[in-house]
Amino acid sequence: MIGKSLRVGVIASVLITLCGGILYLFQHQGLATQYAPAPDETDAHFAGAQPYLRGISTVVAHILQLDGAAIVQLGVIVLIATPLLRIVLSLAAFIIEKDKLYALIAAIVLTIILSNMFFSG
Amino acid sequence: MDIQLLTLILFAGAVCAGLLGALTGLGGGVIVIPLLTLGLGFDMRYAVGTALIxxxxxxxxxxxxYIREGxxxxxxxxxxxxxxxxxAVCGAMVAIYLPTGFIAVIYGVVLVFSAAMIVRKKNADGNVAAPDSPLAKRLKLNGTYPTANGTVSYKVRKVMGGFSMMGLAGILSGILGIGSGALKVLAMDTVMKIPFKVSTTTSNFMxxxxxxxxxxxxxxxxxxxPGLALPVIPGVLTGAFFGSKILMKANVKILRIIFAILICFLSIQMIYNGITGRI
Incomplete structure (x- = not known):
């Protein structure tokens, strides 16, 4: 059951990434890539991915406009969510087994990761 | 660089990373970070993000x-x-304040260590005769695993020692974007005396x-x-798939030694470029 959820997550992520990737390559055809650090750039300045690609809500909004980059980023988000789903399923399994100690431990791990999502940025 | 060409190069690199991961248990960062920084001259921060993926x-x-085998x-x-x-959270928080050259040097040191871990002697059976650890008992950490000769049981030692080493592994993983699988296996294998088969798969889960x-x-x-993640996700999984096929047939020992030498070479490059400020 848990192994299956991982496989489904991984396959979904690859399929979404491939669909978005084809669109992305069409939409960015002939453009040069810019990932090198600018020579006069200090460590404090880092361009990074476009701001709309950094959060779930803005990514979803751009998917509806068939933006390739946003669809690839959704594939990334699904990939990141897969190990987290595994923790959620383990938590459920511990609760069913009435293993209170490990239900608590799984809940702590999940809280640490999720609190990041809200307090960082 | 042209975007199609970049996608092809990254796809090839990701296939190699997936192969290496399946054959040695190392995460993908070992290939992806040197490829992006030394090979393509990209910003270290893009390399860290891509390595995490x-x-x-x-x-x-x-x-x-692994899970199917229980x-x-x-x-x-x-x-x-x-x-x-x-x-990992602490590491990722601290990472913004560290210069990229410094991160490259830490990364190089971790690489040398990972290379040594690939070719090391493995703790095959665990420590069956080990004295009981009260904490391991209370946390129900002791377990069993199936082998060809029946079920083998094992006991876990030095729980807090392993726990603190995992904290360090997490910090490095947050700073460098690697899984620090090598450190995790070391903590479980050498400190907690967990048998190799269990420590490798559990480390992979973590x-x-x-x-x-x-x-x-x-x-x-x-x-x-997204431009960097796009070739990497399908590439790694393609590599991992073929890696698991090769694993059953090839002489993995020689492959491991070749990988270890390659990784040492990469780590010297990373440290040198980090110190001279080229990354």
């Missing part, structure tokens, strides 16, 4: 194979995850969760770029 893909890809000790993994996720904890932060900082 590679680590999660390698871990989830390999885990689907060797992963979910309790050990879950308990130690508290340390690695906390470490790599995905630790990397996801840092990835949540790095995504929001823009370190994860």
């Amino acid at each position: 590679t680590s999660i893909a390698t871990s989830s890809g390999a885990a689907t194979a 060797i992963t000790n979910i309790r050990i993994g879950m308990f130690l995850e508290i340390a690695t996720t906390l470490g 790599v995905g969760v630790t990397a996801a904890a840092s990835a949540v932060i790095y995504l929001q900082r823009g370190y994860i770029d």
Whole structure:
């Protein structure tokens, strides 16, 4: 059951990434890539991915406009969510087994990761 | 660089990372970070973000194979995850204040260590005669695993020692974008005396969760770029798939030595470029 959820997550992520990737390559055809650090750039300045690609809500909004980059980023988000789903399923399994100690431990791990999502940025 | 060409190069690199991951248990960062920084001259921060994606893909890809065999000790993994996720969060927070050259040097040192871990002698049986650890008993960490000669049981030692080492592994993983699987196996293998088969698969389970904890932060900082993630996700899984096929046939020992030498070479390059300020 848990192994299956991982496989489904991984396959979904690859399929979404491939669909978005084809669109992305069409939409960015002939453009040069810019990932090198600018020579006069200090460590404090880092361009990074476009701001709309950094959060779930803005990514979803751009998917509806068939933006390739946003669809690839959704594939990334699904990939990141897969190990987290595994923790959620383990938590459920511990609760069913009435293993209170490990239900608590799984809940702590999940809280640490999720609190990041809200307090960082 | 032209975007199609970049996609092809990264895809090839990701296939290699997936192969390496399946054959040695190392996460994808070992290939992806040197490829992006030394090879293509990209900003170290893009390399870290892309390496995290590679680590999660390698871990989830390999885990689907392992769990079926029933060797992963979910309790050990879950308990130690508290340390690695906390470490990963701290590492990712600290990373913004570290110069990229310094990160490159730490990365080089971790690489040398990982190379040594690939060719090391393995703790095959665990320590069956070990004295009981009261904490391991209370946390129900002791377990069993199936072999050809029946079920083998094992006991876990030095729980807190392993726990603190996992914290360090988490910090490094948060700073470098790697899964630090080598450190995790070392903690379980040498400190906690968990048998190799269990420590490898449990470490793999933990790599995905630790990397996801840092990835949540790095995504929001823009370190994860779709142009770089696009070839990496399918590439790693293709590599991992063929790697698991080769694993059953080839003489893995020679492959491991070749990989170890390659990784040492890469680590010297990373340290040199980090110190001279070229990364």
